[in-house]
Amino acid sequence: MMAGGFCGRILDVDLTTAQVTVEEKDERFFRAYGGGPGVGLHYLLQDVPAGTDPLGPGNVMVFAAGLLTGTLAPSVPRNTVCALSPLTGALGKAEAGGWWGAELKMAGFDAVVVRGRAARPVYLWIKDGAAEIRDAGRVWGKDTGETDAALKGELGDARVRITMIGPGGERMVRFASIVNELVHFNGRNGLGAVMGSKNLKAIAVRGTTRVAAADPAGVQGLARWVAEAAKENALAKLLHIQGTPATVASSDAAGGLPTRNWSAGSFEEAKEIGGDKLTDEYLSGTGTCFACPIRCKRALKGGGPLGVEAKFGGPEYETIAALGSNCGVGDLDVVCKANELCNRLGMDTISTGAAISFAMQCTAAGIIGAADTDGRELRFGDGRAVLEWIGKIARREGFGDLLAEGARTAAKRLGKGAEEYVVHVKGQEAPMHDPRVKAGVGLQYALSPIGADHWFAQHDPLFAPGNPVGAATGQPLGILEGVAPGDLTGDKVRMVYYTSMLNSLYDALGVCFFGFAPRSVTPLNKMIALVQAATGWDTNLWEMLKIGERINAMAREFNCRQGFGTDDDVLPAKFFAPLPSGPNKGKATIDREAFRQAVEMYYEMAGWPGGRPSRGKLYELGLGWLAQQ
Amino acid sequence: MKVSVVLVGGLRELAGLDGKTVLLDDPSLRKVADLLPLLRLPPGIVGLAMSGGRQLDWEDDLAEGMAVTLYSLVGGG
Numbered sequence: 001m002m003a004g005g006f007c008g009r010i011l012d013v014d015l016t017t018a019q020v021t022v023e024e025k026d027e028r029f030f031r032a033y034g035g036g037p038g039v040g041l042h043y044l045l046q047d048v049p050a051g052t053d054p055l056g057p058g059n060v061m062v063f064a065a066g067l068l069t070g071t072l073a074p075s076v077p078r079n080t081v082c083a084l085s086p087l088t089g090a091l092g093k094a095e096a097g098g099w100w101g102a103e104l105k106m107a108g109f110d111a112v113v114v115r116g117r118a119a120r121p122v123y124l125w126i127k128d129g130a131a132e133i134r135d136a137g138r139v140w141g142k143d144t145g146e147t148d149a150a151l152k153g154e155l156g157d158a159r160v161r162i163t164m165i166g167p168g169g170e171r172m173v174r175f176a177s178i179v180n181e182l183v184h185f186n187g188r189n190g191l192g193a194v195m196g197s198k199n200l201k202a203i204a205v206r207g208t209t210r211v212a213a214a215d216p217a218g219v220q221g222l223a224r225w226v227a228e229a230a231k232e233n234a235l236a237k238l239l240h241i242q243g244t245p246a247t248v249a250s251s252d253a254a255g256g257l258p259t260r261n262w263s264a265g266s267f268e269e270a271k272e273i274g275g276d277k278l279t280d281e282y283l284s285g286t287g288t289c290f291a292c293p294i295r296c297k298r299a300l301k302g303g304g305p306l307g308v309e310a311k312f313g314g315p316e317y318e319t320i321a322a323l324g325s326n327c328g329v330g331d332l333d334v335v336c337k338a339n340e341l342c343n344r345l346g347m348d349t350i351s352t353g354a355a356i357s358f359a360m361q362c363t364a365a366g367i368i369g370a371a372d373t374d375g376r377e378l379r380f381g382d383g384r385a386v387l388e389w390i391g392k393i394a395r396r397e398g399f400g401d402l403l404a405e406g407a408r409t410a411a412k413r414l415g416k417g418a419e420e421y422v423v424h425v426k427g428q429e430a431p432m433h434d435p436r437v438k439a440g441v442g443l444q445y446a447l448s449p450i451g452a453d454h455w456f457a458q459h460d461p462l463f464a465p466g467n468p469v470g471a472a473t474g475q476p477l478g479i480l481e482g483v484a485p486g487d488l489t490g491d492k493v494r495m496v497y498y499t500s501m502l503n504s505l506y507d508a509l510g511v512c513f514f515g516f517a518p519r520s521v522t523p524l525n526k527m528i529a530l531v532q533a534a535t536g537w538d539t540n541l542w543e544m545l546k547i548g549e550r551i552n553a554m555a556r557e558f559n560c561r562q563g564f565g566t567d568d569d570v571l572p573a574k575f576f577a578p579l580p581s582g583p584n585k586g587k588a589t590i591d592r593e594a595f596r597q598a599v600e601m602y603y604e605m606a607g608w609p610g611g612r613p614s615r616g617k618l619y620e621l622g623l624g625w626l627a628q629q
Numbered sequence: 630m631k632v633s634v635v636l637v638g639g640l641r642e643l644a645g646l647d648g649k650t651v652l653l654d655d656p657s658l659r660k661v662a663d664l665l666p667l668l669r670l671p672p673g674i675v676g677l678a679m680s681g682g683r684q685l686d687w688e689d690d691l692a693e694g695m696a697v698t699l700y701s702l703v704g705g706g
């Protein structure tokens with residue numbers, strides 16, 4: 001273990017040959033790529049050529065902790081999983097909080113690279129610098145709760161941290177998730193299906209060596225500062241009080257709450273599924289992640305008419321909207337149960353909800369009928385059907401087998417105009433934020449390398465004129481004026497460009513967005529101080545943001561090599577139509593030409609002429625090895 | 630001026646109030662932005678203000694008897 005927040009060791013596992021090796025990496029590697037997606041992309045760019053089958057043995061998965069993860073830096077628990085996505089065919093990348101990433105570092109590894117395909121179900125057991133491939137026959141077919149309990153029992157240690165797939169991943173549902181500790185998820189892009197394709201059920205980790213910081217007292221002092229500041233910081237307190245479900249009410253009021261497969265932006269039963277009701281009637285308290293004082297995770301009482309199991313956690317905003325309002329369901333018992341089922345079966349709640357709401361709209365449009373859906377029409381508002389179809393998708397039963405391919409593929413196969421009803425970018429179903437009320441989110445949907453993603457950059461309202469929250473973060477970045485949420489001028493592109501670098505840096509460090517500026521308590525100068533104290537580097541915001549920019553260029557280059565280009569950086573037609581409800585009803589808030597020009601301007605800012613990083617930009621970012629390939 | 634305010638999305642707890650609706654009766658009330666200090670809510674924490682289905686700007690005038698709903702700035706995840 002090096003005294004710089006990282007281990008300098010990457011575990012390399014070939015499941016075809018059952019070989020386990022360790023690759024040593026020096027400080028320069030981590031200073032260039034950070035951790036998380038920087039490490040993942042470094043391997044993917046070398047080892048996953050164009051034409052690789054995402055569900056074949058040639059795909060490579062990288063599980064990488066953040067650079068600071070495992071140190072006592074507060075709210076930095078994240079790990080990233082990267083692989084070629086079976087949902088989009090582009091870069092697959094998903095972050096998760098919890099404890100798994102920290103445990104991996106304490107076990108002596110910064111990342112695990114997984115190649116090939118095991119002949120039969122296996123899991124990987126990593127303990128204190130050693131690793132072995134073990135038989136998983138006993139847990140194959142089990143849900144995540146059963147798997148977690150069985151492997152902890154088999155390993156004889158309840159403190160083992162396990163990241164795993166459920167039946168959805170085993171059956172290669174193209175939006176299967178990876179689940180750690182039952183309540184933390186690498187949710188998007190179908191990376192659970194890639195694990196399933198490799199016959200890899202889980203990675204269990206136990207580490208007992210504290211991750212050494214260069215300046216442990218410095219890290220601890222900063223952690224104490226954050227813990228105290230979080231008690232007073234209004235954004236951190238709001239996250240603790242109500243978490244992301246607070247967004248249901250504000251999205252609904254603004255006309256931006258996806259409802260009935262995006263056919264409306266306000267839901268008449270929004271109060272029934274909102275954060276106030278969830279907090280007042282369903283929660284037992286809050287949960288947290290490794291070394292985080294904010295405690296924003298929703299912990300459920302459980303029970304109720306549907307017998308919800310509390311151990312699978314409470315729903316976040318995305319889940320409530322995707323499986324609630326967007327399916328026309330205004331019943332929190334159903335939403336909590338649907339959340340449990342997705343987490344138990346290992347499927348992304350956004351894409352699962354989107355697949356079901358898409359099918360509901362196909363029913364409403366007469367494209368499918370009762371004969372397609374087991375004799376009962378799949379109608380908006382039918383909560384029982386939502387619960388049933390989650391299981392059918394995970395088991396690939398009947399029409400569920402088609403939905404398990406993702407909404408875009410399902411629509412293509414159905415024909416009859418069904419494609420009009422899929423709201424996706426690059427094949428990934430859109431998160432629950434309507435770009436018509438925040439245009440910068442539309443830009444990030446189009447430009448994110450993983451398809452529609454709401455974390456590629458920060459959201460517009462934070463940087464609206466007069467908002468002191470965005471101003472405090474914007475100033476050190478050079479953003480000195482606020483930009484209106486609906487704006488699509490170069491000022492907005494600049495805000496999106498800078499914060500897309502910041503967000504990728506956060507992923508590389510393992511930072512949770514809900515712990516750091518602009519959304520929460522830790523400001524940028526403290527973030528830099530944490531990096532300095534953990535690593536011992538004489539570094540600054542400029543060098544750190546370059547890590548984010550480097551990762552974005554690597555992701556872009558990876559996608560270009562997989563055949564993606566400017567034609568894929570588009571928004572669904574739905575978002576260019578007038579808003580159907582809310583205070584901006586009837587106004588088309590995204591202009592097609594303005595949007596196209598904004599995307600073009602992002603390329604210009606990034607040094608991606610024609611949508612691809614230029615040779616000069618690659619060299620400027622220290623990626624000459626990519627320019628030479 | 631008397632204005633009733635509904636606090637949504639954790640703002641009630643943040644303001645340290647028991648009920649979701651609070652009646653403000655204060656001669657200093659003129660603009661929507663004036664509501665925040667009376668409720669001890671820091672600027673930037675309220676993402677949206679609405680009244681009668683209309684989105685309000687911070688500089689909009691308040692009117693006697695107006696009902697305003699304030700929504701927190703959180704954002705999904």
Ligand code: SF4
Pocket residue numbers: 075076077097098287288289290292293294295296297512513514515
């Ligand atoms: S803010 Fe919430 S999600 Fe983020 S690290 Fe803390 S508890 Fe986990």
